[in-house]
Amino acid sequence: MADKTQESRVMDPVYIKAVHGHFEIVKAYWERTTPSFIVKTRGKGYRQHLMKPAFKALADELRGHGYLPRIRWIIDNYHISILERKVGGEESYLRNQILFAATVLTVMFDGYLRSNNPVLTQELMTGVPVIVNAMVFTVALLVIFGVHEYGHRYMAIKR
Known part of the structure; x- marks a missing residue:
């Protein structure tokens, strides 16, 4: 060189x-x-x-x-x-979108596996489809992740 x-x-x-x-x-x-x-x-x-x-x-x-x-x-x-550094370069969010999709899918798969439990399906939530349980689990967990990450953003802005 x-x-x-x-x-x-x-x-x-x-x-x-x-x-x-x-x-x-x-x-x-x-x-x-x-x-x-x-x-x-x-x-x-x-x-x-x-x-x-x-x-x-x-x-x-x-x-x-x-x-x-x-x-x-x-x-x-x-x-x-x-x-x-590049001035005003166009940002690409493709990697972020792929990671978010992977997170949603893996959390939903985990929710599906946990919701297929006989105690849950036969005793606690009879008549509720397993996929609905998986979706509720996914939404609940993603809300927890979102609030946690927003806390990081809030503290970064506050400082």
Whole structure:
């Protein structure tokens, strides 16, 4: 694999200006093909409390330009790497739909196997078709999954 030319390793002024606008740049360097910065927070106070809003503002600023910052803590310094990302790319939900369908089918199959129990079909729910029991089981379990996952989303938004 050929090395990148020196000309292609020039850092984009867009992210240099953005990083400089939110942090004090200690050092700018290339980590293989990724532009990176060692930064310090501005202001007085606890570093982590100062870092979070500044990094969020940096991410919001760079998002429109097609960049995504990544932050790491390495030996008493914050390192920010700038990754390229597609701007406004069309999202595909095919994988999510396939996984959801697989979940529904496996839960329904499990509900069918559990609903075919003689105690349930002959004593507790006589006259109710097994497939109805399986569907009720599936809906109930998927509601539990949905509420659980919505809790994750709520906490992520709240933070």
